[in-house]
Amino acid sequence: MTANATEQTQVLVPLTTPEEVDRFLQDYPLAAIFKAGTCHKTMQGFGVVESFLQRHELPVGFIRVVEWRPASNHVAERTGLVHHSPQFILFRDGEAQFEVNNWDITPQALEPVFRQHVPLREGAAKVATDDNVEPYRRLMRAYLAGELSEWAFQDQYVTLFRDDASLRSQREFELLSRLFGDPDAYHGGLHQLGAPQERGDLRERVQALLNELG
Structure with missing residues (x-):
């Protein structure tokens, strides 16, 4: 597993296989998975997520659903959530706590979830x-x-x-x-x-x- 960290220690982890999905959720008790499609909805949705990651400490595993479909299917099987792309799922202790997808990935949808469940970065x-x-x-x-x-x-x-x-x-x-x-x-x-x-x-x-x- 490779993690990419910004100067703010933002953690983005590519999840290419079912095993990497399970390892990621085991390594990070509070984490999110973002399923990325190929349309402009994905770019907009991840842009919204990134705006929150600038202020909050949350490791995010991302899955390119076209290239890494087994990993995407594993998330759907593990959570029981219908697959979408883009899709944002918040996990605690390996269990899905919140899900939002497509055009519903908005600041209004994510703000109360991040405020209640995800710690702020220092300062x-x-x-x-x-x-x-x-x-x-x-x-x-x-x-x-x-x-x-x-x-x-x-x-x-x-x-x-x-x-x-x-x-x-x-x-x-x-x-x-x-x-x-x-x-x-x-x-x-x-x-x-x-x-x-x-x-x-x-x-x-x-x-x-x-x-x-x-």
């Missing part, structure tokens, strides 16, 4: 938070310093959240939506936002969220 959580939520921190600090009125802060915050194009994890979405709810419900006009006092003191909630974001 990954801080880097991701610093990169992704700093614009919200700046807005909150400006509001708390009196540089923005309540309504101006509310409008700018929700507009930023609604138009934010960066990949946002479920945890980040839940945190950022605490102040004013789902940004998709806002279509312009302050009346859409509702009175802040209906949710409790806004300054206290902003300070609490800012503290949690670090």
